[in-house]
Amino acid sequence: MNRFLDLADFSRDQVVDLLDLARRLQERPEPQALAGRILGLLFMNPSLRTLSSFQAGMMRLGGTSFVVTPGQGTWQVETRTGAVMDGGAAEHVREAIPVLASYCDALGLRAFAEGRDLAADLAEAPFQLMAGLCNKPFINLESAVNHPCQALADWKTMDDVGVPRGGRFVLSWVYHPRALPLAVPAAALHMAAQRGMEVVVLRPDGYALPEPIMAKARRAAAESGGTVSETTDRAAALAGAHVVYAKEWGSPAVYGDAEAEAALRRPLADWRVREAWFANARPDCHFMHCLPVRRNVAVADEVLDGPRSRVVQEAANRMVVQMAVLHRLLRG
Amino acid sequence: MNRFLDLADFSRDQVVDLLDLARRLQERPEPQALAGRILGLLFMNPSLRTLSSFQAGMMRLGGTSFVVTPGQGTWQVETRTGAVMDGGAAEHVREAIPVLASYCDALGLRAFAEGRDLAADLAEAPFQLMAGLCNKPFINLESAVNHPCQALADWKTMDDVGVPRGGRFVLSWVYHPRALPLAVPAAALHMAAQRGMEVVVLRPDGYALPEPIMAKARRAAAESGGTVSETTDRAAALAGAHVVYAKEWGSPAVYGDAEAEAALRRPLADWRVREAWFANARPDCHFMHCLPVRRNVAVADEVLDGPRSRVVQEAANRMVVQMAVLHRLLRG
Amino acid sequence: MNRFLDLADFSRDQVVDLLDLARRLQERPEPQALAGRILGLLFMNPSLRTLSSFQAGMMRLGGTSFVVTPGQGTWQVETRTGAVMDGGAAEHVREAIPVLASYCDALGLRAFAEGRDLAADLAEAPFQLMAGLCNKPFINLESAVNHPCQALADWKTMDDVGVPRGGRFVLSWVYHPRALPLAVPAAALHMAAQRGMEVVVLRPDGYALPEPIMAKARRAAAESGGTVSETTDRAAALAGAHVVYAKEWGSPAVYGDAEAEAALRRPLADWRVREAWFANARPDCHFMHCLPVRRNVAVADEVLDGPRSRVVQEAANRMVVQMAVLHRLLRG
Numbered sequence: 001m002n003r004f005l006d007l008a009d010f011s012r013d014q015v016v017d018l019l020d021l022a023r024r025l026q027e028r029p030e031p032q033a034l035a036g037r038i039l040g041l042l043f044m045n046p047s048l049r050t051l052s053s054f055q056a057g058m059m060r061l062g063g064t065s066f067v068v069t070p071g072q073g074t075w076q077v078e079t080r081t082g083a084v085m086d087g088g089a090a091e092h093v094r095e096a097i098p099v100l101a102s103y104c105d106a107l108g109l110r111a112f113a114e115g116r117d118l119a120a121d122l123a124e125a126p127f128q129l130m131a132g133l134c135n136k137p138f139i140n141l142e143s144a145v146n147h148p149c150q151a152l153a154d155w156k157t158m159d160d161v162g163v164p165r166g167g168r169f170v171l172s173w174v175y176h177p178r179a180l181p182l183a184v185p186a187a188a189l190h191m192a193a194q195r196g197m198e199v200v201v202l203r204p205d206g207y208a209l210p211e212p213i214m215a216k217a218r219r220a221a222a223e224s225g226g227t228v229s230e231t232t233d234r235a236a237a238l239a240g241a242h243v244v245y246a247k248e249w250g251s252p253a254v255y256g257d258a259e260a261e262a263a264l265r266r267p268l269a270d271w272r273v274r275e276a277w278f279a280n281a282r283p284d285c286h287f288m289h290c291l292p293v294r295r296n297v298a299v300a301d302e303v304l305d306g307p308r309s310r311v312v313q314e315a316a317n318r319m320v321v322q323m324a325v326l327h328r329l330l331r332g
Numbered sequence: 333m334n335r336f337l338d339l340a341d342f343s344r345d346q347v348v349d350l351l352d353l354a355r356r357l358q359e360r361p362e363p364q365a366l367a368g369r370i371l372g373l374l375f376m377n378p379s380l381r382t383l384s385s386f387q388a389g390m391m392r393l394g395g396t397s398f399v400v401t402p403g404q405g406t407w408q409v410e411t412r413t414g415a416v417m418d419g420g421a422a423e424h425v426r427e428a429i430p431v432l433a434s435y436c437d438a439l440g441l442r443a444f445a446e447g448r449d450l451a452a453d454l455a456e457a458p459f460q461l462m463a464g465l466c467n468k469p470f471i472n473l474e475s476a477v478n479h480p481c482q483a484l485a486d487w488k489t490m491d492d493v494g495v496p497r498g499g500r501f502v503l504s505w506v507y508h509p510r511a512l513p514l515a516v517p518a519a520a521l522h523m524a525a526q527r528g529m530e531v532v533v534l535r536p537d538g539y540a541l542p543e544p545i546m547a548k549a550r551r552a553a554a555e556s557g558g559t560v561s562e563t564t565d566r567a568a569a570l571a572g573a574h575v576v577y578a579k580e581w582g583s584p585a586v587y588g589d590a591e592a593e594a595a596l597r598r599p600l601a602d603w604r605v606r607e608a609w610f611a612n613a614r615p616d617c618h619f620m621h622c623l624p625v626r627r628n629v630a631v632a633d634e635v636l637d638g639p640r641s642r643v644v645q646e647a648a649n650r651m652v653v654q655m656a657v658l659h660r661l662l663r664g
Numbered sequence: 665m666n667r668f669l670d671l672a673d674f675s676r677d678q679v680v681d682l683l684d685l686a687r688r689l690q691e692r693p694e695p696q697a698l699a700g701r702i703l704g705l706l707f708m709n710p711s712l713r714t715l716s717s718f719q720a721g722m723m724r725l726g727g728t729s730f731v732v733t734p735g736q737g738t739w740q741v742e743t744r745t746g747a748v749m750d751g752g753a754a755e756h757v758r759e760a761i762p763v764l765a766s767y768c769d770a771l772g773l774r775a776f777a778e779g780r781d782l783a784a785d786l787a788e789a790p791f792q793l794m795a796g797l798c799n800k801p802f803i804n805l806e807s808a809v810n811h812p813c814q815a816l817a818d819w820k821t822m823d824d825v826g827v828p829r830g831g832r833f834v835l836s837w838v839y840h841p842r843a844l845p846l847a848v849p850a851a852a853l854h855m856a857a858q859r860g861m862e863v864v865v866l867r868p869d870g871y872a873l874p875e876p877i878m879a880k881a882r883r884a885a886a887e888s889g890g891t892v893s894e895t896t897d898r899a900a901a902l903a904g905a906h907v908v909y910a911k912e913w914g915s916p917a918v919y920g921d922a923e924a925e926a927a928l929r930r931p932l933a934d935w936r937v938r939e940a941w942f943a944n945a946r947p948d949c950h951f952m953h954c955l956p957v958r959r960n961v962a963v964a965d966e967v968l969d970g971p972r973s974r975v976v977q978e979a980a981n982r983m984v985v986q987m988a989v990l991h992r993l994l995r996g
Contacts, residue, residue: 038720038723040720064728066716066720066723068712068716070712074710074712075712075956078959082960085959086961095956095975095976096956099955102979102980103720103980103983
């Protein structure tokens with residue numbers, strides 16, 4: 001394993017193996033496994049969990065890391081091929097990535113979607129370009145339409161709390177003051193399908209996930225024995241749910257058009273998860289969210305502070321599963 | 333010891349023990365004492381000494397650390413309970429603190445006063461809330477009205493230079509272009525009282541410290557055999573002083589009213605420490621300040637660069653005493 | 665060796681020895697050589713390579729480091745002696761440097777030129793002041809008119825690719841949207857002269873390097889058997905070149921006058937390195953640049969992506985040579 005870009009690059013069994021390794025490292029720590037190894041972390045966008053959990057994970061395995069944050073003490077970087085760099089960016093990733101790769105043993109990169117052109121963001125072209133510039137093991141810390149570390153942590157969290165392989169997983173759109181990227185919904189959807197779950201995407205009109213994302217999830221479901229469907233009917237979606245996974249995302253229908261997007265989401269502030277949503281879910285239905293979450297905007301306090309909430313556990317599992325990823329990338 | 337929030341949580345003897353441990357670690361380094369241990373550092377506000385001395389202190393004990401700075405590469409965080417998060421903050425401390433705690437073995441937090449409501453800042457409610465969200469050893473890196481690491485370093489500095497237990501300690505207000513928090517004056521006042529000193533608070537009209545802060549210091553003095561008084565008379569205050577501890581703070585009388593505060597401080601630019609202040613102090617009177625200090629605004633170059641100044645030594649002692657705190661928290 | 669401020673502080677043989685140590689550490693790593701040692705890094709200005717390569721270099725030798733970036737989570741700092749600090753800076757280097765030095769075993773500082781007064785920048789007075797405030801080994805991470813770590817990496821890069829000692833080294837001015845400091849051109853010029861090369865400075869009218877910089881290079885050349893000349897004639901300069909070293913810099917003739925500088929550089933956008941420049945250079949002529957570089961503004965993609973480009977190798981050598989500097993400073 002030399003790249004950790006997308007759970008779809010791995011078979012279901014390979015993911016299960018990786019999670020077994022994560023659990024083994026929890027039970028039997030290996031505090032010197034990565035002694036002398038250096039992880040470089042390049043953040044084009046803000047982070048709390050990824051920033052701290054990757055550093056902590058390396059430390060727990062005896063390794064070290066450094067962080068580079070363009071615009072925060074480091075030059076702004078250009079990603080477009082062929083750009084005439086007469087604007088704000090002083091450095092191009094064509095130099096920055098190979099240079100950073102030369103200093104470390106593995107490199108992680110966060111680069112969110114640009115949010116202007118849906119096809120371009122779906123193609124992940126800049127991210128693939130950047131990954132291709134790195135001749136060391138490479139980790140996706142969240143790209144335009146993927147977040148495999150989050151997906152892996154979410155999978156483990158469901159294992160930890162006993163959600164059955166074929167359980168009902170409802171990915172629900174929730175309100176946010178502005179359009180957010182598709183990375184987490186796409187990754188969570190695919191993960192649940194790959195895990196073999198009965199996946200339902202619940203979202204208002206205008207917020208259907210792009211067909212390539214849905215198709216990829218259906219392919220994963222087909223291989224693992226799961227199913228994927230979508231609906232605007234909240235009551236129908238949540239009936240019998242094992243998990244409600246809430247996520248904010250921007251409308252693919254008017255992608256990149258901020259005004260149209262704002263008009264579309266304005267009447268949707270009611271898409272805020274409350275305890276009442278769970279009336280017909282399973283009594284022990286879990287609530288999940290990748291964080292950060294806007295309290296009382298996307299999700300009510302009563303849910304986040306209630307017994308269904310797994311959000312801190314998901315975040316805690318970020319470090320745990322990433323240690324397995326790092327171990328696999330750097331120890332083989 | 334599981335919390336380091338306030339020197340007032342410890343008896344005088346316990347503080348003396350902690351300082352003994354600090355000195356022991358200076359004399360007999362333990363470069364592997366905290367091997368494998370991780371300190372998380374969460375800075376809601378700027379830092380130079382705390383940021384670097386905690387990292388360096390962990391390294392000198394064989395441990396490691398990570399730093400999270402909301403708004404600097406990390407999401408802005410909300411601290412208010414029940415907030416409807418439709419503003420700038422994307423993340424709430426109710427998630428951020430437990431998540432960060434899950435990655436580390438001890439967590440330090442800096443969160444300055446809001447400076448709007450004196451009673452609220454004195455109550456330290458947000459800080460207590462945040463400390464309560466952390467299930468790991470927790471360190472106050474400066475809260476609304478406390479800075480126990482600075483106070484501990486100052487105590488040790490006075491020990492190092494031979495200031496007697498019952499020496500005369502003058503905490504003097506000094507000028508600054510704007511209102512600063514009460515954390516350091518409150519902490520220094522209590523520390524000197526707890527040490528058993530003859531404490532005098534020297535401040536212009538309008539800058540008397542809040543009664544709860546004074547009362548807490550008087551209680552500490554009563555237990556340790558010290559005294560606490562206050563005055564606006566500079567000559568009387570400094571007569572026979574062993575230590576002048578300068579600090580800038582905002583007027584508690586017009587707390588949160590920026591305009592009234594500015595009017596109150598405008599005529600006070602003369603409250604700038606100069607060598608002439610020390611005319612009737614003891615000849616070897618020490619000058620102390622927690623840093624950062626605005627040269628020639630709060631304190632003249634002649635004092636900072638003169639033989640009385642202990643400011644660099646105080647800052648150097650930050651690392652030394654914090655190593656003892658970390659050792660006690662993580663090794664027991 | 666207790667200071668690494670300027671290659672000119674060392675004889676040619678001493679530099680060669682340092683490069684030998686760098687190569688030895690590449691071939692025979694010493695992963696525990698600096699165990700327990702702490703490097704402090706103080707960045708007054710942005711960085712990517714220096715920031716990450718120094719951290720990584722310490723890690724590869726078993727040491728650790730911390731980073732302080734005024735204005736990015738840390739107070740802004742004042743450098744002027746005698747300043748009345750009633751502006752944006754809350755802290756003076758007279759405190760900040762000794763304090764940071766007390767936490768670490770070696771301190772590195774980056775402080776770019778102010779760009780207002782040429783004589784002042786050439787004198788490096790603030791940097792010398794700051795270096796003088798540090799009682800630990802001290803490293804120049806780029807000052808007003810020097811960048812010895814870059815120069816050392818460039819020297820090694822030329823060794824690595826077989827550029828002969830007496831080869832022809834063309835330092836060429838290239839276009840940039842605004843005036844940049846003289847640090848890298850000054851350091852590269854001196855380095856090539858000290859290496860014993862046939863050095864040609866190619867620059868448009870108005871961009872001749874200041875006489876003290878040229879004179880220093882001529883002195884180095886005289887000692888090492890090299891030569892230093894300058895010209896505005898690109899074809900003549902590049903004829904037979906072994907190396908073209910491109911760099912952007914501001915006009916010394918109108919230093920600090922932004923309007924006059926902009927007028928002077930406006931017609932010079934053609935000073936962008938393209939493959940055609942190399943028509944009469946040696947066929948294997950190398951292209952060098954310290955990075956960051958603005959693609960298609962200072963240098964065309966065809967050169968940066970072509971076989972002549974050594975820019976990533978130069979940056980990779982930053983870590984390698986800095987490990988030798990750290991080893992020498994901290995192990996002697």
